Amino acid sequence: MAVRGGGPAGPVVVALACAAQFMVVLDISVVNVALPSIRQALGFGAAGPQWVVNGYALAFAGFLLLGGRLADLYGLRRVFAAGLALFSAASLVGGLATTPGVLVAARAAQGLGAAVLAPATLTLLTTTFPEGPGRTRALAAWTSVGLAGGTAGNLIGGALTEFLSWRWILLVNVPLGAVALPLAMAFLSTGGGRVRGGRRLDVAGAVTVTSGLMLLTFGVTQVRGRGWDDAVTVCALGGAVLALAAFVLVETRPAAAPLMPLRLLRPRSIWAGNLVLLLAGACLNPMWFFLTFYMQDGLGYGGLRTGLGFLPHTVVTIAVGLRLTPWLMERVDARVLIGAGALVSAAGFAWQARAVPEGGYLPGVLVPAVLISAGAGLLNGPAAVAVTRGVAPGDAGAASGLMNTAKQVGGALGLAVLSTLAAAGAVGASGASGAEGSLAGSFDHGRAFLAMAAVMVAVAALAATLPSAANERTGAHRPE
Structure with missing residues (x-):
């Protein structure tokens, strides 16, 4: 059992899982709006801000499979609390950093804490709620809160940077962790995990x-x-x-307890679903990086105005992901929703690729924001259900870690590849490297967003290969 009190504690478990997921995803995007201020305050070079983002993403992606397996082996309460404590402590160090090296190191430590914490949040839900409408609603809430954390991070980061300091984008996690930690200790069972007969971590x-x-x-x-x-x-x-x-x-x-049992990759829903999440993450996560510099260096916005500029992303994501998608998931096959969401996002990215600063906010940011966010809200929930359906309880943490790894590896690789592609486009257009001046000046934003549109079309095509829900029921995953 994941919780004390069974059913009555279910809402508390959902709240804890969603709150922790919100913190983890928030810190992927909350730094974006503050990057120009961080660059100036700590003396980063032109390419330095990318490491504030990827320092977190690298550690997060690299340790996610390990973090997922820890919950299976050592118990949810112990692992959840450890991840939350490390994440909060690293946030404190990062918020007090005075040099680029300390900040990047703290961001990496945050990523390690997130890698332990994030799979535990999903495992809490999959072990608390059996397959069916209850789990679907819980996963929809978890997914939507994660998406909202990514989008709201820009607004929160902008407000904190404008009125307080960029440091508070990290320090804000400390009181949140202080509230969540005692709740976890009170409501999660001691759960010694499944370490039996000398089983050890791989x-x-x-x-x-x-x-x-x-x-x-x-x-x-x-x-x-x-x-x-x-x-x-x-x-x-x-x-x-x-x-x-x-x-x-x-x-x-x-192996006594393999980190990722390869049998997990045999069902088509898992390997194809995780590939969907990897490719979608390669577009949806780097989007914030490019849009931040587009608005601040291109449109001339400050931190708060940039954060407000991301508000439509938050509103649409919550409206579609939390309200519309769960209703549709009970009536429409998951692969249809994933494909439709990918195509809607692709249309938004294609529109964004044509935007120019002279056009202003309405046609250049708002309209594509509605399309991109609506598509993301449609595809993420069904994809999460697809890659966790039929997984044995003993492999729930590994499956959770694999899913989160796919998202974060996609985001980190996507940012690196798209930055390289966009920088090459800027060089070709100007004949200069663009190393001097604003970071926005060194990127061909249109080229980056056009590439994102092409990738999302590929996601839609891949979604068509996923098995239908009926096929999944007749060919459920059988653990070995």
Whole structure:
């Protein structure tokens, strides 16, 4: 049991899971609006702000599978509390940072805490609510709160940066953690996990997959400044290939508690659904980075006005993801909703690609925001249900970690690839590197958003390959 008191504690579990997920996702986007202020206050170089974002994303993505398996092995209460405590402590250090190195290191520690915390939030729901309408509603709420955290982060970050300081975008997590931690200790069971008969954490799997994902993302980020044939880039990407190959080899060998049982990837709904989430994350997460500099350096907005400029994303995401999507999920097949949402977002990204600062906010940001956010609200909930349907309770944490890994790896790689693509477009258009001046001046935003539109069309095509709900019921996942 995940909670004390069974059913009556269900709402508390949903609230805890959603609050923790909100904090984790909030810190992916909350720094975006503050990046120009952080760059100026701490003396970052032109490419430095990307590491404030990817320092968190790299650690988050690299340790998510480990974090997911921890909940299976050592119990939800223990793991949830540890992740929440680490996340809050790292937020305090980051908020007090006085050098770029300390801030990036604190962001990486935040990412580690988030990697432990995020899978536990989903596992709380999948182990508390059996498959059916109750779980669907709980997952819809969890997904919508996560989406709202990503979009609201820009508004919250803008307001805090404008009226207080950029430091409060991190310090705000400290009181939130102080409230959530005692609630978790009171309402979650001691739950010793499933460590029986000497079962141990798959350390070799954790080391190889974490190293592989971090080297892969680091290697891609080096392409922009060094090129594909540079020794650092080649070594990083080559090391990533070797580490990930070693991870697959390790997971095929008998292990007491494999980090990611490879049987999880056999059902089409899981591997195709996670690929959907990876590709969607490669567009929806980097979007905030590009739009922030578009509004501040292109439209001349301050922090608060930029945050308010993201308000339509928040409103539409909540309206569609929390109200419309759960209703549709009871009547429309998940793959149809995922495909439709991807196409709607693709239309928004295509519109955004044509925006120019001279056109102003209404046609250049607001209209595409409605389309992008509506599409995201439609596809994320059904995708979360698809990749967790039929997973055995003993693998719930691993499945949760895999899903979150897909999202965050997609976001980190997407930012690196799109930044490289957009920078190359700017060079081609101007004949200069764009290293001087505003960061916005070094990016061809239209090229980046057009690439996002193409990727979302691919997501729609991939959604068509997912099995229908009826097929899933007749061919449920059978644990070995």
